Amino acid sequence: MNTIIVSIIVFGVLIFVHEFGHFITAKLCGIKVNEFSMGFGPGIFSVKKGETLYSIRMLPLGGYVRMEGEDEKTQDPRAFSNKPVPARMAVIIAGPLMNLVLAVILIAIIGFFAGVPTTKVTVMPGSPADISGIKDGDVILTVDDRKVGSWDEAVNLISQRPNQTLKVEVLRDGRKMAFNVKTSVDPDTKRGIIGIKTVITRYSLLESLKSGIQKTLWVSSMIFASIPQLIGGKGVADLVGPLGIVHLVGEAAKVGVFNVLYLTAFISINLGLINLLPIPAMDGSRLVFLVVEFLRGKPVDPEKEGLIHFIGFALLMILMCFVLYRDFVRLYM
Structure with a gap:
C-alpha cells in the first residue's frame, strides 16, 4: 500500500509539473486554455474557474492542457494556432523544461540536507x-x-x-x-x-543548487549518449513502463526519502528529454512542425499534422502495452 501511495505521489508530481509548464506559459502568452487535466479517460472530479476546466481523470498515466485552436482552425485571436510561432514554441518547450527544473530542485534539496x-x-x-x-x-x-x-x-x-x-x-x-x-x-x-x-x-544553498544543475546536465548527457544504442536495438530490454517504475519507487522507498527524490529527479529528466525527441505525438514533434511553419511562412495542413500525431500516439500506446506486459511478466511471473 505504501508503494502505491508513494508511486501515485511521484506520478502526480511529474505529470503536474510538466502540464503546469504548458499551462502557465500559455496563460502568459494570452492563449485561451479550455482544460487542465491530470490523467486520461472518464472524469473523476472537475471544477471550472474562469474559462478553464480543471479535472482529474481515471487513468493516471499522463495529462494534458487543452488550448483553444490547438488542433483545429478558429477565428479566436486568443487561440493557440493564431499566436506567433515563437509564442507557440515557448508553450511546447515549457513542459519538458519544467521537468528539468524539477530535477534540479529535487537534487538540490537532497544536496542541502544530505550533503553535496x-x-x-x-x-x-x-x-x-x-x-x-x-x-x-x-x-x-x-x-x-x-x-x-x-x-x-x-x-x-x-x-x-x-x-x-x-x-x-x-x-x-x-x-x-x-x-x-x-x-x-x-x-x-x-x-x-x-x-x-x-x-x-552540507547546508549550503549555493552548493546544493550548483550540484542540482551539474547532476541534471550530467544525467542528461548520459541519456543522450544512450539514444543511438536504443535506436539500434541495444538497451531495449532495459526499458520499463509504469509497473516497472512503481517497483523501482517501492524499492527506493524502502531505503529512504532521499532515494525516492533522486529517482523522481531521474525519471523527470527522462520524461523531459524524451518529450523533446521528434516523435509524433510528443512535444518534440510539435516543435518540428512549428520550425517547418516558421521556415516556409505558413503552417502545415492541420489535418495532416493531426493524422501524424494520431498515428504516433497509437504506436506509443502499442509500445506502452508491450512494456506493461513485459513488466508484468518480469515482476509477477
Missing part, C-alpha cells in the same frame, strides 16, 4: 592516490586533461580506466599539481579506483 559531494578529497593510506602523492584536501581539477566539475564526473572518468595510468591534476594551497596514478580494480564492480573519498558539504 565535492571534488575535494581524502586519501586512503596505501592507495594508488596516496602512493602517487595526492593528499587530503586536494581538489581534483582534471582527469586525463578532461575538466572535472563534480564528484560524479571524477568517479565516472576514473572508473572507466581499470589497471591504467591516469594523469590527475589537483589544486593544493592555490597551486596546480599533476600526478600520474595507476588505477586498481574494484573486486565487486570491476571498475577502476584510486582510493579517494569525497569531502561532503
Whole structure:
C-alpha cells in the first residue's frame, strides 16, 4: 500500500509539473486554455474557474492542457494556432523544461540536507592516490586533461580506466599539481579506483543548487549518449513502463526519502528529454512542425499534422502495452 501511495505521489508530481509548464506559459502568452487535466479517460472530479476546466481523470498515466485552436482552425485571436510561432514554441518547450527544473530542485534539496559531494578529497593510506602523492584536501581539477566539475564526473572518468595510468591534476594551497596514478580494480564492480573519498558539504544553498544543475546536465548527457544504442536495438530490454517504475519507487522507498527524490529527479529528466525527441505525438514533434511553419511562412495542413500525431500516439500506446506486459511478466511471473 505504501508503494502505491508513494508511486501515485511521484506520478502526480511529474505529470503536474510538466502540464503546469504548458499551462502557465500559455496563460502568459494570452492563449485561451479550455482544460487542465491530470490523467486520461472518464472524469473523476472537475471544477471550472474562469474559462478553464480543471479535472482529474481515471487513468493516471499522463495529462494534458487543452488550448483553444490547438488542433483545429478558429477565428479566436486568443487561440493557440493564431499566436506567433515563437509564442507557440515557448508553450511546447515549457513542459519538458519544467521537468528539468524539477530535477534540479529535487537534487538540490537532497544536496542541502544530505550533503553535496565535492571534488575535494581524502586519501586512503596505501592507495594508488596516496602512493602517487595526492593528499587530503586536494581538489581534483582534471582527469586525463578532461575538466572535472563534480564528484560524479571524477568517479565516472576514473572508473572507466581499470589497471591504467591516469594523469590527475589537483589544486593544493592555490597551486596546480599533476600526478600520474595507476588505477586498481574494484573486486565487486570491476571498475577502476584510486582510493579517494569525497569531502561532503552540507547546508549550503549555493552548493546544493550548483550540484542540482551539474547532476541534471550530467544525467542528461548520459541519456543522450544512450539514444543511438536504443535506436539500434541495444538497451531495449532495459526499458520499463509504469509497473516497472512503481517497483523501482517501492524499492527506493524502502531505503529512504532521499532515494525516492533522486529517482523522481531521474525519471523527470527522462520524461523531459524524451518529450523533446521528434516523435509524433510528443512535444518534440510539435516543435518540428512549428520550425517547418516558421521556415516556409505558413503552417502545415492541420489535418495532416493531426493524422501524424494520431498515428504516433497509437504506436506509443502499442509500445506502452508491450512494456506493461513485459513488466508484468518480469515482476509477477
